[in-house]
Amino acid sequence: MQASINIRPGDLSQYADLRAEVRSFLADYARQHGKHDWIASWMGHSPQFSKALGERGWIGMTWPKKYGGAERTFLERYVVMEELLASGAPVAAHWIGDRQSGPLLLNVGTEAQRQKYLPGITRGETFFSIGMSEPGSGSDLAAARTKAEKTSDGWVINGQKIWTSNAHNNHYAIVFCRTSPLNEKKRHEGFSQFIVDLKSEGLETRPIENIAGEHHFNEVFFKDVVVADDCLVGEAGNGWNQVTSELAFERSGPERFLSNYALTAKLTDAMQGVDSDLARQEIGRMAAHYWTLRKMSSGVAKAISEGDPPNLEAALVKDLGTIFEQEIADTTRKLVHSSDIRSDEFFDLMQSYTVMHAPSFTLRGGTNEVLRGIIARGMGLR
Numbered sequence: 001m002q003a004s005i006n007i008r009p010g011d012l013s014q015y016a017d018l019r020a021e022v023r024s025f026l027a028d029y030a031r032q033h034g035k036h037d038w039i040a041s042w043m044g045h046s047p048q049f050s051k052a053l054g055e056r057g058w059i060g061m062t063w064p065k066k067y068g069g070a071e072r073t074f075l076e077r078y079v080v081m082e083e084l085l086a087s088g089a090p091v092a093a094h095w096i097g098d099r100q101s102g103p104l105l106l107n108v109g110t111e112a113q114r115q116k117y118l119p120g121i122t123r124g125e126t127f128f129s130i131g132m133s134e135p136g137s138g139s140d141l142a143a144a145r146t147k148a149e150k151t152s153d154g155w156v157i158n159g160q161k162i163w164t165s166n167a168h169n170n171h172y173a174i175v176f177c178r179t180s181p182l183n184e185k186k187r188h189e190g191f192s193q194f195i196v197d198l199k200s201e202g203l204e205t206r207p208i209e210n211i212a213g214e215h216h217f218n219e220v221f222f223k224d225v226v227v228a229d230d231c232l233v234g235e236a237g238n239g240w241n242q243v244t245s246e247l248a249f250e251r252s253g254p255e256r257f258l259s260n261y262a263l264t265a266k267l268t269d270a271m272q273g274v275d276s277d278l279a280r281q282e283i284g285r286m287a288a289h290y291w292t293l294r295k296m297s298s299g300v301a302k303a304i305s306e307g308d309p310p311n312l313e314a315a316l317v318k319d320l321g322t323i324f325e326q327e328i329a330d331t332t333r334k335l336v337h338s339s340d341i342r343s344d345e346f347f348d349l350m351q352s353y354t355v356m357h358a359p360s361f362t363l364r365g366g367t368n369e370v371l372r373g374i375i376a377r378g379m380g381l382r
Contacts, residue, residue: 012298015079022083025056030087035346037090039353041262042255043216044090045169047124053084053091054124059098062305063106067114068122074305078298082254088262088350092166097121099253100246101128101174104193108234108242113195117172131161131175131196131220132243140370141176141243142187146222148177148194155179155194155232157225163364167198167205167218175222176243179236191239195231202226212356244311253301257293257321259361260328263350264290267332270341278338282331289324293317312378315371322361323368329358 029052030038037046053059061077063069084091102121105113120126137143146159157177167173173196180190198205202225208217234242264286271279296317303313332351335341362368376382 012075012079012082015076018076019079019083022058022080023087026083026087026089035088038088038262039346039349040090040092041088041259042085042091042095043165043259043357044088045092045166045216046090047093047127049090050094050124050127052124053094054122057122059094059124060102060118060122063102063118063122067106067118069118074301075298078254078301082258082294085254085258086261086265093127093169094121094124095255096130096165096170097126097128100130101172104174104233104242104246107245108238110230112230113233117195126172127166127170129164129167129170129173129198131164131173133161133163135160135162135219142240144176144178144191146175146177148175148179148192148227150179151226154226154228157194157196157222157227159222161220161222162217163208164205164218164220165216167220168207168215170198172196173198173220174233176239179239188240190237191243192236193233193239193242194227195233196222196225196227200225200227210357210360212353247311247314254294254297256318257290257297257324259325260350260354261290263332263347263354264328266347266350267335270347271335271339274339274341276335276339279335282335286328286331293321293324297321312375315374315378319368319371319375322364325361326358329354 029049033048037044037049050059057070058080060067060069061072061080062074063071065071097117098121102118105117109117117126121128131146132141132144134144134146137145144159146157146161148155148157157175159177161173161175164173175194175196177192177194178190179192183189196203198220202223204221204223206219206221207215208219209215210217268283271283296313300313300317329351333355336351373382
């Protein structure tokens with residue numbers, strides 16, 4: 001069945017007061033604590049910063065108040081996310097729980113699970129990782145081989161996950177497992193999701209250092225890891241439907257094109273007063289891309305708020321946004337080398353960080369090749 005792409009931008013102009021409040025908070029926080037953790041933007045892991053956000057009610061903003069949420073709109077949340085990303089604030093500690101693990105539990109979790117985990121997420125004290133990707137399967141989640149076998153009093157998990165962000169720092173992971181034998185004709189069936197304590201007996205986390213020598217990613221090994229029945233998320237066997245719905249949250253947010261916005265802002269400031277046609281052309285092009293992607297991404301947030309699952313649109317935002325993010329590294333280098341501008345240490349660190357991490361932008365959250373397959377299939381082209 002052919003689908004159409006329909007992205008209607010959300011109106012963010014009505015939230016000017018909230019935007020000003022967030023900017024004031026960020027400026028005050030930076031003055032008091034410094035910005036040494038801010039180079040990595042939404043990949044920067046700072047429990048202290050997450051707790052400060054939780055105290056302001058800016059985690060789980062759309063969730064019911066009985067779970068610690070603020071019952072605000074998805075567009076209000078979007079405004080807060082924009083400002084955090086634009087400043088380069090270190091939000092990684094709470095990011096996954098706020099973006100997708102919490103919404104997943106709200107949608108399909110039990111009441112006991114919501115009461116147990118959601119208040120800690122909103123306070124900025126409980127942190128989640130994602131246990132999806134596996135060695136040898138690339139972005140093909142249906143090739144996952146980690147198994148969870150039913151026992152008399154729970155489940156036993158065996159297998160391996162890879163690229164598990166901050167598993168060495170966080171408290172829990174929602175792990176995607178096969179719970180029924182593989183049927184080659186129905187590869188997407190027979191999966192389930194489980195909440196796993198990352199300190200569980202039999203669970204081992206090994207670091208994967210990136211090109212910058214940083215420890216952000218991990219391999220996670222499960223050897224007879226026991227989880228109770230109440231750790232099953234949603235229905236046994238419905239994991240594929242749950243995880244694809246979850247990915248709409250992961251792929252459509254402003255982090256898919258604002259990861260290095262702080263570098264763009266610093267570059268624009270540095271180019272002030274430089275008489276360069278190349279600079280005007282490139283900065284104008286970047287501004288146009290930011291504006292377009294912002295319209296698209298806010299439209300997905302609006303669709304989510306209206307209960308319309310925007311899986312196709314989310315894939316499109318992620319594909320276009322991460323390609324643009326990679327281009328920013330090249331554009332910055334080109335303009336810096338072609339102009340006699342003054343840069344400071346923070347600018348140089350941000351530029352170095354972006355250049356080294358740019359190759360990963362189109363990998364995390366699903367490769368562009370996989371996303372384009374989703375888009376083509378959704379539009380009836382394959």
